[in-house]
Structure formats: structure tokens, C-alpha cells
Ligand code: ZN
């Protein structure tokens with residue numbers, strides 16, 4: 001499994017066996033084609049999570065160059081042709097099944113792909129919905145939709161490897177520390193991620209169990225997180241997770 005860096009902070013995730021590969025959210029074909037060539041891999045499938053340009057920009061060029069099958073969300077404008085997927089559906093590639101989970105919020109039709117077992121543990125491609133230490137901006141969805149989407153992802157097995165589409169971890173963790181200054185797991189995770197970045201390594205994939213422990217957007221029902229959200233916006237209802245999430249998202253948008 002390879003996170004291919006693209007643009008300033010995107011990752012195009014590539015999964016492969018000895019012959020075939022799949023990529024997720026190729027915003028650009030340029031980082032993918034030389035890797036396929038050098039490793040002697042044929043591109044079997046392209047999985048797309050949502051319609052943003054930094055996730056679909058390379059789809060047509062890759063499909064034309066390789067003949068790969070393209071899968072994407074049922075409810076979004078996509079480069080055609082593709083197989084459109086909705087909740088409960090799945091894509092198959094490399095002999096594996098990738099189950100589709102609807103995760104609206106960042107965009108209205110955003111989907112995630114879950115594989116129950118790849119190399120001994122589950123795998124999640126969540127696009128711009130869940131980031132390590134954060135979540136996507138609410139461009140087309142409501143806080144309640146994003147809360148439900150994050151609840152669905154948080155309910156996945158703890159050892160699920162979380163493959164996010166951006167390297168936003170360190171800036172997310174800076175914000176997470178402002179929300180939960182007393183969270184020891186967060187402090188330790190931040191130190192680990194800082195040394196990874198200093199060594200030029202990706203902080204991803206993360207794990208669902210890690211995110212449950214350190215990501216404020218998965219912790220909107222924790223008293224300390226609700227209290228901090230109320231400190232930002234006194235109108236927050238601390239017993240309503242979506243209300244806490246709305247305030248956290250607004251706070252994060254303004255946070256430097
Ligand atoms: Zn996006």
C-alpha cells in the first residue's frame with residue numbers, strides 16, 4: 001500500500017499485488033503512471049470518493065492510458081463513464097471487495113470504501129470526510145449529516161487502517177490540542193506524528209482506535225470536548241453531538 005503524494009498535500013492511495021493495482025482519488029495521473037510502469041503493474045480499478053477536482057482530475061487520463069474500471073458515487077457529477085455506487089454496494093478489485101458507506105457532509109454524495117481484510121486488517125478509504133485529528137469542511141452538508149457520517153466510520157473495527165486523502169495531520173492536531181489540552185493520548189500521538197514528518201514520512205494511515213482517542217470530531221460526546229465547544233460558542237447544546245460538531249468545525253475554520 002503506497003500513499004503517492006500529489007499537489008501540495010494530497011495522497012493518491014495505491015494498493016497492489018504482484019500484477020495489478022488500484023488507486024483511490026487520483027487528482028492527477030502524473031504521480032501514478034510512472035509507478036505503474038516502474039513496478040510493472042496494470043491498473044485494474046480507480047475508486048473515487050467525491051467530485052472535487054483534486055480527487056478526480058486524473059481519472060480520465062488514467063482510464064484512457066490503462067483501461068481501468070472506474071467506480072464513484074451515485075449522486076455526484078463525475079468524469080464518465082463509470083460504475084456508480086451507493087450505500088450497500090461494492091467495488092471489486094485485486095480479488096477484494098470494497099463496501100460502500102455513504103458519508104455525506106463534505107460533499108452531498110461523498111462515499112467511503114471499506115475492505116474487511118487486506119493484509120490482516122481492515123482498510124478504509126475515506127476521502128475528505130475523516131482526516132487524522134480532524135474532518136473535512138462542510139461544503140455541501142449539515143453538521144448533523146457529518147456527525148452521522150463520522151459515527152458510521154468511528155463504529156468500524158479499531159484496527160481499521162484509515163487512508164485519508166490529505167496530509168493535514170499536524171495542523172489538525174494543533175487544533176485538537178486547543179480543544180483537549182489534557183488528552184494524554186493526543187499529546188503522545190502528536191509527538192509521534194511530528195517525528196514522522198521531520199523524517200519526511202506520511203503520518204497516514206491512521207487507525208480508527210487512534211482517531212477515537214485523539215480526534216475531537218469523533219469525540220463530540222465527551223464532556224471536555226462539549227465544554228470546550230461551549231467556550232467557543234455559548235449557544236452549543238452540550239448534549240447534542242451535532243451542535244458540538246458545528247461549533248468545532250466553525251472554530252477550526254477560524255483557528256490559526
Ligand atoms: Zn474534497
Ligand code: FE
Nearest residue numbers: 052054128165
Ligand atoms: Fe481534497
